[in-house]
Amino acid sequence: MSTENNQYVSEFTAFQHNGAAKSPAWVNDIRTSALAQFTEKGFPTTKEENWKYTNITPIAKSQFKYSSAAEEISADLIQSLMIDGVDQHVIVFINGHRSKEHSSLSGLNDNVVVTNLIDAYASHGTLIRQHLSKYAKMHESPFTALNTAFLNDGLFIHVPAGTYVEKPIHVLFISAEKPGEQTAAHIRNLIVVEEGARVNFLHSFCSAEKNANLTNVVTEIVAGKNSVVELVKVQKESESSYHVEDLHVHQHRESTVHIFSLAVGSAIARNDMSVIIDGESTECNLNGLYITSGEQLIDHHTFMHHIHPNCPSHELFKGILMDKSRAVFNGKVYVEPEAQKTDSKQTNRNLLLSDDAIVDTKPELEIFADDVKCTHGAAVGGMNETHSFYLKTRGITNESARGILTVGFAAEATQKIAHSALRHHVDLIVVDHLRKKFGTANLPDIVHA
């Protein structure tokens, strides 16, 4: 065991005994084995295939303190993060702790539960026990093991069978600085959507100020038979912070899941996104856009697991890289022998706006069925000269042409977002971010065909 892990062991001991953990005894058992798992393996190094391109030494070397309570944040901050122009259900977490003060869930369907895990144990203990830690495997990622060791609070959502949630559910995860400390928030989310239900989620990860916190998230989502679920994740935390999320989606037959990841924040951000397509005629759309600048590193590892026949899955990830930043895209598609007639398409396209930016893109296809259609493609390139020339012949300067074409490049990804208000919300964030990075207000808004 390395010395880097000692602090986590002593924190864990304190955490188990000081009453900070408010979960039932069976959760304590999971936590204890997770800590053993973490201390045995420690943080990953670039010698491991799964972490080859992402060096997390800055995370391993930092002295993050477990965040035991929510910090104060302003109502104005929450207001500035709302989805513009639509009604939404809002639940807010600050450093992993639910803030009742900032949440507003009035008007939510009576039978839908949107709360925090700690409160949900009493009412939904059996359901939680049935699903919690069943999909995110602690032995597969040390960060998941660490998250599970400190498993305490996070989001709990239950959408009962046949329920349509009309307004999007907006979950805000705010990372706030405790003065003089680098805090770690180990956030654990569980979402169970039952048969035939329909719901759209926006998970916004934001910082209250410039900070160097660690946000370490594990999210498990169960999409019941014939349900339609959309998850849009926006990660725009402080560019000196660290972000890791291990997302697992378990899809039952005939369900449709749309996932979109917008990643523009943190110094190092790692997104593991695994989907298990566990039933016939089930569809998954997994898309994303990452924009990196400075010395940021943003990593997406996706895993699409086809177990049954007749399932389509589509993946489009696009990246815009500036300065000395880096990005990683590793897309694995695994097709089991039983999964005939799988229709799987994966595309990763990267726009490099600087000679010093680096992208590592790696498709991994493992196909054990013979009657399938599986395609993949990856592209890395600079600004398209022909496109740029077209704009310049209309009098547009070189710099403006770059901006316009970059906005257009991003739009192809964001138009995959199914819910129109969420799509518009993400478009605004993208253009706002690009305007800051390009240092000009003169960039177009994104429009979709």
Next chain:
Amino acid sequence: MIEIKNLHASVNGKEILKGINLTVNAGEVHAIMGPNGSGKSTLAQVLSGHPAYQVTQGEVLFEGENLLDMEPEKRAHAGVFLAFQYPVEIPGVSNSYFLKAGLNEIRKSRGQEELDSMQFLKLLKEKMKVVEMDPSFINRPVNEGFSGGEKKRNEILQMAVLEPKLAILDETDSGLDIDALKIVSSGVNKLKSPKNATIVVTHYQRLLNYIVPDVVHVLVNGRIVKSGGKDLAMELEANGYDFIREEMLQNA
């Protein structure tokens, strides 16, 4: 308006233009015809400043200024416009933003005030009538999902908004059905004035029934081998480009 003198240009080290001489005055329409691979499109691209082409010899004066020294956007500011054979699609960016950005850059370069959104929209709607374009195209992404005919109409709309002094139409008729061809040509004709000039690059004579040229030039193998009135186009249509080649052989 434009004087092209002994222009030589190559792409990837291969010489395509081998000494073009051409003068176009204000108020004139010139057609440049020629078989595939003769260098017609290269000439259009070189005049607009495409970075893939290297000018190896010669000069081009646009209203007395050295055109070849200017960046593509500066040429647009000076009043040169190229209607593309293959217009580019720009997803995510509206047609109106794109055109307004171009127009305002051009106005700025001429010391004119930039148009605000309301003023621009009014202008755009007027110009859209010239090419009979549906107002829904204003907010659609540039050329994305447009049919071939719609793309070409959009090129002429851009020309109408930007009001160039010299418009170069590169194979504007390719892929157009007769109806779209009429609309596009009538748009070009409406924009014609004694103060501007047009160079029409085309493989086929039929476009010239609608946009009637003052002078027709035949481009073969990187050189203008014959110039004449609009009847020359008819002759080419009737006899094909072979009769020019034969003439050249006889003269050789």
